[in-house]
Amino acid sequence: MTLFAGPVFDMARTQFNIIADHLEIPSDERDRLLLPKRAISVSCPIHMDDGRTAVFTGYRVQHHLTLGPAKGGTRYAPNVDIGEIAALAIWMSWKCALADLPYGGGKGGVTVDPRLLSPRELESLSRRYMQEMIPFVGPHTDVMAPDMGTNEQVMAWFMDTYSMYQGVTVTEIVTGKPVGSGGTLGRNEATGHGVAFLASRALDHLGIDPLASTAILQGFGNVGSHAAIGLARRGTRIVGLSDHTVAIYDRNGFDAQSAFDHVMKHRVLKGFADQAEIDPTELLTKPCDILAPCAVERVIDEEVAAALNCRILAEGANGPTTPDADLVLGNQNNAIFVIPDILCNAGGVIVSYFEWVQSLQQYFWSKDEVMEKLERALDRSWRQVVDRANRHGVSNRTAAMSIGVDRVRKAKQARGLFP
Incomplete structure (x- = not known):
């Protein structure tokens, strides 16, 4: 039994079990590969424009940190729950591994309909959510990005909130932020x-x-x-x-x-x-x-x-x-x-990786460079998936997930189990 439930998580688990059977992964290795390393639930109270205090529930799931920091979007939607966020973090792990990025999967969210918030309320909620997440995230721990219901403005608020607590500007804490605030062209x-x-x-x-x-x-x-x-x-x-x-x-x-x-x-x-x-x-x-x-x-x-x-x-x-x-x-x-x-849909996280690298180095690329590198990365993954599907006589989904799951599994095996 785990705290993760719901149709989206059940779907992610079913997909994983199909791939685990295909790869003949022993049963005692499967939970370590599937279950998230860390799941966080926070309360986010804010002052509403009418004087009320409203409390929204926020989540962040870090699936694994074996290959590098967790990476994934933050969505604002009325149906967000911990099971959905966990499933999205799991899928992000396989996606990053397939693209050969130095990340584990992460995902976050707040249960809210952002269309019902005023701009001031949206900013307050975004800043409070990031404030609650500060003990658990960082440029080398978990890097956030936009998702459904969020955008580059929300990322700018996340970055500013984190930076104020650090006392220095930390552009690499998020990706998908405005170009003028350290974002990348093409994101x-x-x-x-x-x-x-x-x-x-x-x-x-x-x-x-x-x-x-x-x-x-x-x-x-x-x-x-x-x-x-x-x-x-x-x-x-x-x-x-x-x-x-x-x-x-x-x-x-x-x-x-x-x-x-x-x-x-x-x-x-x-x-x-x-x-x-x-x-x-x-x-x-x-x-x-x-x-x-x-x-x-x-x-x-x-x-x-x-x-x-x-x-x-x-x-x-x-x-x-x-x-x-x-x-x-x-x-x-x-x-x-x-x-x-x-x-x-891996283009987003691939260019997010480019943005993270540029923010760490404080050296920025042209849009043409970004798009050229993106297409080259996608084409490499495309060829690997189609080749594996043809060689093994399996579906493209099985081929893609097999590559991702196997890379994460081998990385965990190489590092061992601590302590």
Whole structure:
């Protein structure tokens, strides 16, 4: 029994057990690989604008520190719980190991709907959360980043709060911060850029002409919007988009940049193409070459998987496809080519690593240098995953997770067990 529970954690555990069986990992090694090293829960009281005192619950999970500091985002969402945060930290461990980054997985969150907070309340909550985390984080212990519901402004508040307690500016305590405060060029679009880059690699792998290809992006936040723009620049027609307010579909396609500009102005996609609105549940199963779920976990279950009508599933979100859905995808006669999440959305953590290195060295790169290094890193992981999948006759997800899990396992074996 552990304190971690819920459907998202159960999914992470099931995925791990599948890989552990595949790698023939002895049963007495499995808990040490799966269970987080440290889980923190804190209360974050703040003064609200109406004079009340409200208390929000915050979490941070550090999965392992074997390869280096924990690394991972911090999300603000009303459904955040310790099980979800633990699962996301576990997935981040395999993702960092697959990309060969010197990190263990970390993740944090606060149970709150940030849209209901004023700017002052949001700042107060962010600073209080970081203040509570100071005993447990550090540039060589745990490095935070943005996630759902947070952004570069929140990271700037995190950095400033930590720095005030240290008495010096510590830019390397977070990544994803503003460029003017020690951030890196290219970080905002890194995850979406990586999704577009790898989806294009998959098109080439399958012999599909990019100029004749179509894509649907479920989730038009930071990841989905930049993925759509990146695909459109490569010639792919964007035929479907959605966010939490609306889903739109048109076989003739949408202008991705115009949709992005609309969201920047109105904060939501609704109102961009009223005539093209459809039921959000239908969007995932519309015909396309590339389907990129870029929102939340577990949107593709067994039923949805059976109805998918795409050639490539590019997982921009963390854990969008359930293990039961994976079984359906693997049994199809004309199997869908899956780019698993720990590969597909790794662009964000790779560029976060670049930002951390630049902050430590106080030496900064151009955007072209960042993007060149990002694509080179993604391409290296892509080739390793596809090669392993072909050699072992396994799915891309099994190949990717096997690489990640095996690297963490070997690092733990090399270091031994202390004391």
